[in-house]
Amino acid sequence: MTAASLDTTARSSAERGALARARLLRGLLPALSLALVLAAIAWLNPRAISYFGFSLMLNLAIPIALATIAQMFVISGNELDLSIGTFVGFVGCVTATWLKDAPLIGVAILLGSIGVYALLGALIHLRNLPSIVVTLGMSFVWQGLAILVLPKPGGKAPDWLLAIMSFKPPLIPFPIIAALLIGLVVHFGLMRTSYGVILRGSGGNPAALKRAGWSLLKTKIVLFALAGLFGVLSGMALIGITTSADANIGNGYTLLSIAGVILGGGEFVGGRVSPIGAVIGALTLALAASPLLTFMHIPPDWQVAANGAILIIVLAARVLISRKER
Amino acid sequence: MPEGNADIIRLNGAEKHFGAVRALGGVDFHVRPGECVGLVGHNGAGKSTLMHMVAGTLTPDSGKIGVHGGIEDNYSVSRAQKLGIRCVFQELSLCPNLSVAENTRINHASLSGLGWRRKAAALITAKLDEIFPDHGISAWDIVGDLSIGRRQMVEVARAFTVTQDRLDLVILDEPTSSLDAHTAGQLLAFVRRFIAGGKSCILISHVLGEVLRNADRIVVMRDGKVVVADAANAFDRDRLVTAMGGAEARQKIAAEIAAAKPAAGPLRVRARPAAQKDGADLVARAGEIIGLAGLAGHGQTDLLLAIFAAASRARTGIEVTAPVALVAGDRQSDGIFPQWSIAENIGIRSLARLRNGLLISPRREAELAQFWQKKIGIRTPDMNNNIFSLSGGNQQKALFARALGSDAQIVLMDDPMRGVDIGTKLEVYDLVREEAGRGRTFLWYTTETEELDNCDHVYVFKNGRIVANLGRDELTEEKIIQSSFGDAA
Numbered sequence: 093m094t095a096a097s098l099d100t101t102a103r104s105s106a107e108r109g110a111l112a113r114a115r116l117l118r119g120l121l122p123a124l125s126l127a128l129v130l131a132a133i134a135w136l137n138p139r140a141i142s143y144f145g146f147s148l149m150l151n152l153a154i155p156i157a158l159a160t161i162a163q164m165f166v167i168s169g170n171e172l173d174l175s176i177g178t179f180v181g182f183v184g185c186v187t188a189t190w191l192k193d194a195p196l197i198g199v200a201i202l203l204g205s206i207g208v209y210a211l212l213g214a215l216i217h218l219r220n221l222p223s224i225v226v227t228l229g230m231s232f233v234w235q236g237l238a239i240l241v242l243p244k245p246g247g248k249a250p251d252w253l254l255a256i257m258s259f260k261p262p263l264i265p266f267p268i269i270a271a272l273l274i275g276l277v278v279h280f281g282l283m284r285t286s287y288g289v290i291l292r293g294s295g296g297n298p299a300a301l302k303r304a305g306w307s308l309l310k311t312k313i314v315l316f317a318l319a320g321l322f323g324v325l326s327g328m329a330l331i332g333i334t335t336s337a338d339a340n341i342g343n344g345y346t347l348l349s350i351a352g353v354i355l356g357g358g359e360f361v362g363g364r365v366s367p368i369g370a371v372i373g374a375l376t377l378a379l380a381a382s383p384l385l386t387f388m389h390i391p392p393d394w395q396v397a398a399n400g401a402i403l404i405i406v407l408a409a410r411v412l413i414s415r416k417e418r
Numbered sequence: 419m420p421e422g423n424a425d426i427i428r429l430n431g432a433e434k435h436f437g438a439v440r441a442l443g444g445v446d447f448h449v450r451p452g453e454c455v456g457l458v459g460h461n462g463a464g465k466s467t468l469m470h471m472v473a474g475t476l477t478p479d480s481g482k483i484g485v486h487g488g489i490e491d492n493y494s495v496s497r498a499q500k501l502g503i504r505c506v507f508q509e510l511s512l513c514p515n516l517s518v519a520e521n522t523r524i525n526h527a528s529l530s531g532l533g534w535r536r537k538a539a540a541l542i543t544a545k546l547d548e549i550f551p552d553h554g555i556s557a558w559d560i561v562g563d564l565s566i567g568r569r570q571m572v573e574v575a576r577a578f579t580v581t582q583d584r585l586d587l588v589i590l591d592e593p594t595s596s597l598d599a600h601t602a603g604q605l606l607a608f609v610r611r612f613i614a615g616g617k618s619c620i621l622i623s624h625v626l627g628e629v630l631r632n633a634d635r636i637v638v639m640r641d642g643k644v645v646v647a648d649a650a651n652a653f654d655r656d657r658l659v660t661a662m663g664g665a666e667a668r669q670k671i672a673a674e675i676a677a678a679k680p681a682a683g684p685l686r687v688r689a690r691p692a693a694q695k696d697g698a699d700l701v702a703r704a705g706e707i708i709g710l711a712g713l714a715g716h717g718q719t720d721l722l723l724a725i726f727a728a729a730s731r732a733r734t735g736i737e738v739t740a741p742v743a744l745v746a747g748d749r750q751s752d753g754i755f756p757q758w759s760i761a762e763n764i765g766i767r768s769l770a771r772l773r774n775g776l777l778i779s780p781r782r783e784a785e786l787a788q789f790w791q792k793k794i795g796i797r798t799p800d801m802n803n804n805i806f807s808l809s810g811g812n813q814q815k816a817l818f819a820r821a822l823g824s825d826a827q828i829v830l831m832d833d834p835m836r837g838v839d840i841g842t843k844l845e846v847y848d849l850v851r852e853e854a855g856r857g858r859t860f861l862w863y864t865t866e867t868e869e870l871d872n873c874d875h876v877y878v879f880k881n882g883r884i885v886a887n888l889g890r891d892e893l894t895e896e897k898i899i900q901s902s903f904g905d906a907a
Binding site: 111112114115284287290292296300302303362363364 | 419442473475494495496505507511512513514515516523524527530531534535560563608620706
């Protein structure tokens, strides 16, 4: 009897060891894919691995990382945001016009747009609507508003924003510091605070959360409002880099942000997300997007397709590993 | 507090309806401090509905709830928790993506601020150590990685953790279903210590011995009502089984069937459940009505689906010699095409016969529908109306018409009478017997024991296996319950 129970304990702890290893492997996968892309770049063009090279290559990674974090909040509540790209574009247009010319109105518009995101969360929860449909509709609304604000490309970023985005810290390039900061802050907020647990739980088992007396309406509103907040930060960061705006500037971010979350170890349902993974996923995408392919002498016409191929390879590796986990 | 010896909770005349189905019909129920109340009954007897009301997750349509002697008008989950009432639900309510400590935090709003992770981990670890020594669970394990048994241990331990709210009553709904004998023993011993400390428990279990040994008082439910409530030592196993089943005489149908019994026809189905280890298999011949009994979810539906699949593609262990049709149990999700008319819903299983060249002949489809409307009595002015214009019982009739109107000689029924009124049921029973008399074979899974009276032969399932094979003359409710509740696991 004792021997038998000892035996089962030993076996189950071995099983759990295997599970923990698979989990660790999956957790390392985003970092691994980033290392792979970096190694490829170093091999193709050693001079790119330098302070200046990284500043240049990762320039656009900050807005992508912020948009990815925005998407991650929505995904942790088992929803999907198809409007984040055009929302980033809209924020960009507001930043390059109102925020510079009439800062008070600009701030009010941006805060109001975060409020709109919160309302969308409430609407999706109360009417039990599919978020894909609601946010797809909203993507056209944001796009239209962006065109109204800035009918043709132009505008100018506020000077303080330009100053922040062109900040050159010693030793470590700014994009890397910014990415680290974003990852750590969100990791603390979502993974370590007591309310972060409730937010993730709302994706893991909403019924259980409700039974414990928590409001699912509130969690959804908070998740969408956070998505709106990081969408605003993403749009502002983008304009701080490009210095002027265009209504279509963020359109690619919708799919990039979703890919970044998944690349970073997140899952579409079940509240399994990782903020640090998402930031790493965004960096990988930013590097794979153009620097790597340019160094590989892939003509621009083929870069989008090659980008997709890289994505499929990394995601396939992830599926293989999580299958082993079962 | 001047509550003295008041009941922890008291429900008077609690009623609950889900659509046309009456889940609870006027139940009085109470729990006193320092007692363990055992609650037993069949699937669908209303135990879970009643417990949801005690826990505040469901509000009764009518009736009163009183807690600690005071009437509660706006009773809810958070109110129940404040008053010290917790529930461990049958379906696990842990978040699989969170750690054990994080899941503990979800039940305790006060676990927040600096150091909450440490506090939550200490709280749950201490309780696990107390209830299940040598549990082998770390507070940082992700729940999704734990075995189902360990998850149940976490869930039970979590219900007994205390922070700022009081704790007087814990409802344990099938708490041992995923535990092995050793850990189940640890849990029940802890429950006794908990009761001895002046607290209370409600214990729901299908393992009757567990209830008899551990409860102070036993409440038996049937058909949404409390039928017996008495001190536990006034019960023995047989009295409990009789109370659950209600041994009223139902011989008349039996006599009818016995009279009309045809000689055994050719073999139609021979099937062995995938989990079956001994050589037992299910055999159905032409003209037979075969019942599949036992508790819900013990492999009956799986076997029906396997037989259905075997009809189109050979499978090992299953032999099917004639065309098959399935009447689904969950008609909304598995049976009905919501956008289609009644006639189209009936005709879909018989398209080959309704075809005229490449197209479906509307005339033949209408004929088929008319025939079955008359035969089975579907109450509608026009068979071209949408299927949702029908009441639930008539929708189910349309699904029967779909199966019986087809060329299928074997009809599989996956508990099709759920939530159907008694009038429709009797009409369909007659029809089934009539069709069986013409040589059709019926495999009938049902959770309602009365329906088994229509069967020539009943197989009782437990844990995906056939555990008993009862002929018409040996069929009694007690026998079915004895075999499906058998304590020997």
